[in-house]
Amino acid sequence: MIPRNLRHLRLFLAVADLKSLTLASQKCRVTQPAVSQAIGKMETAAGGTLFERTKQGFFLTSRGEVLAGRVARAFAILDPALSDISQRLCLTMTFAQLQALIAVRETENYTLAARRLGVAQPTVHRAVSQIEREAKSGLFKRTSFGIVATRACQALTQAARLAICELDQADSELAERDGRDIGRIVIGALPLSRSALLPEVLVRFRKLRPNLSISVLDGPYDELLAGLRRGEIDFLLGALRDPAPIGDIRQRRLFDDSLVLLCGRDHPLAKKRGVAPRDLASYPWIVPRTGTPTRLQFDALYDNLEQSAPIGIIESGSILLMREMLNLSDHLGCISRLQAEAELSKGLLVELDFIMDQPNRPIGMTTRHNWIPTAAQQQLLDILQAVEPCRDKL
The missing domain is CATH 3.40.190.10 (Periplasmic binding protein-like II)
Structure with missing residues (x-):
């Protein structure tokens, strides 16, 4: 796995953009050896070189391009939410702080958040307090029901979840290059898909990817949609909504049902x-x-x-x-x-x-509007489309 060190990931993008350790160190205001050390650690974790070192500068390898694309997408999601709270958070926010923020937002309790993360309660409280000091404002309000996130905090935790999802996608894509399957595909399955479509699709997919983990989640549409938008679910499969319930999703029809x-x-x-x-x-x-x-x-x-x-x-x-x-x-x-x-x-x-x-009702898949699937995820989507003709005749 790529280390979840936000500072190192920013240094990596700076070198990829400027093609120079020196220029990257100047832009990020760190020493050149610090940049070099960060790149070395990332290459070790990535399983191969990320840059071709030449006299003309540092140029991304194909492996580096895969990582740079996902990391850039992660920060494109995360940084606007950080900037809305405080510009300095783009420089100071750590991955551990993001995890603490998400955990407190979801559990609405510091003790439960600490238990989820496997750390001491003061550690979580300190992480959130550090963010609030940078923001110069509170991110949570205490109520009789628990600790409730402000609107800005809700936007930040949503962005953080999706940014983390992009880094997880990067891990999967780098492993794919080495012939390995890591991570898992998570499908939000509505009732129709569980009985009439997914069994055939998953049997076909398992023949191609025998080692990749797959989770099929069921539940009410609203709960599955929330999981999709948080990045916890890769795509939904089942009856499409008309109109789409919110603008940040994309619906694709596969076939019709009656x-x-x-x-x-x-x-x-x-x-x-x-x-x-x-x-x-x-x-x-x-x-x-x-x-x-x-x-x-x-x-x-x-x-x-x-x-x-x-x-x-x-x-x-x-x-x-x-x-x-x-x-x-x-x-x-x-x-x-x-x-x-x-x-x-x-x-x-x-x-x-x-x-x-x-x-007739349109049946299909629902994804986040800007979602880019990994090779394995795309393979599963291709199989979904391949079984479409045998459903149209019903």
């Missing part, structure tokens, strides 16, 4: 031809939670039928729960057709013979 109305095998409507709107009104429902694309379409269905929305709805996006409840009761279910594909093909559930007048 809704299906379901019942158990012994339900009174299971064998009925031409199910009418009035037939639906007398049964309880299991549908995804309020705010999801499927629920919005379900609510629109009842609006189009000019009927009152059913009461006593059970909210769940789990096809497993829905399958069991539909076969144990007279409940009806509404869910993604792709998500129910396995249950329908095996005869575990029955599709109602009801004409759905609802538009």
Whole structure:
């Protein structure tokens, strides 16, 4: 791993820009031996030379270009947030201070933050106090619920998370050059993708990258979106939102999906031809939670039928729960057709013979707007696009 020494990383970028140890030392106001020592340590950690030393100056190697690109992106994210608080923080902020700031912001408690970082509580308090002295203002407000970050602190911790993510990406890309896989790919998986898309994609990817760790996180869309924006998740996979909920993300459609109305095998409507709107009104429902694309379409269905929305709805996006409840009761279910594909093909559930007048839903991936994937991440994205045609026919 590249050492998380912000000062050394700035020296590295200065040498890459000025192509001279002397000029870099003058710009950063440190001695030339200090610059040389910092570059040497980084080259050892990077697994190879970062500069070609010539009479004309220092020029980045291909390995150095990989690192310089990621480090430049990290500071392009971090420095504006630091400058908004204090220009001096661009010179004085350390990685340990950033970690302390993030931990306190997330836990809203110095003791919990220290426990997360594995250090003493006074160490965390001192790190935050040093930042506040440079900023000449407080970054946290004490409330009855804990220590709450100011708006400026929230912006800084968000930038710090994304900057750290870029450095992690640099580690992965440098390891890739040496034929190694390090780090992990984190996928935020919405219900449809977990059952109908990811299994095939991950099996294909595992054949190409047997040693790379993969984490698949599930949860409500809002929680996964927050993790994506913090840099904790690489991309989301599932139903796209229209319009996009915020401007710093990018949505890419892969294919379309439709809704299906379901019942158990012994339900009174299971064998009925031409199910009418009035037939639906007398049964309880299991549908995804309020705010999801499927629920919005379900609510629109009842609006189009000019009927009152059913009461006593059970909210769940789990096809497993829905399958069991539909076969144990007279409940009806509404869910993604792709998500129910396995249950329908095996005869575990029955599709109602009801004409759905609802538009298809776009399914795809959501990323941060300026995200640049590593080679391994791009490989996984390519596989996602490769399986698209076999989904379009459904």
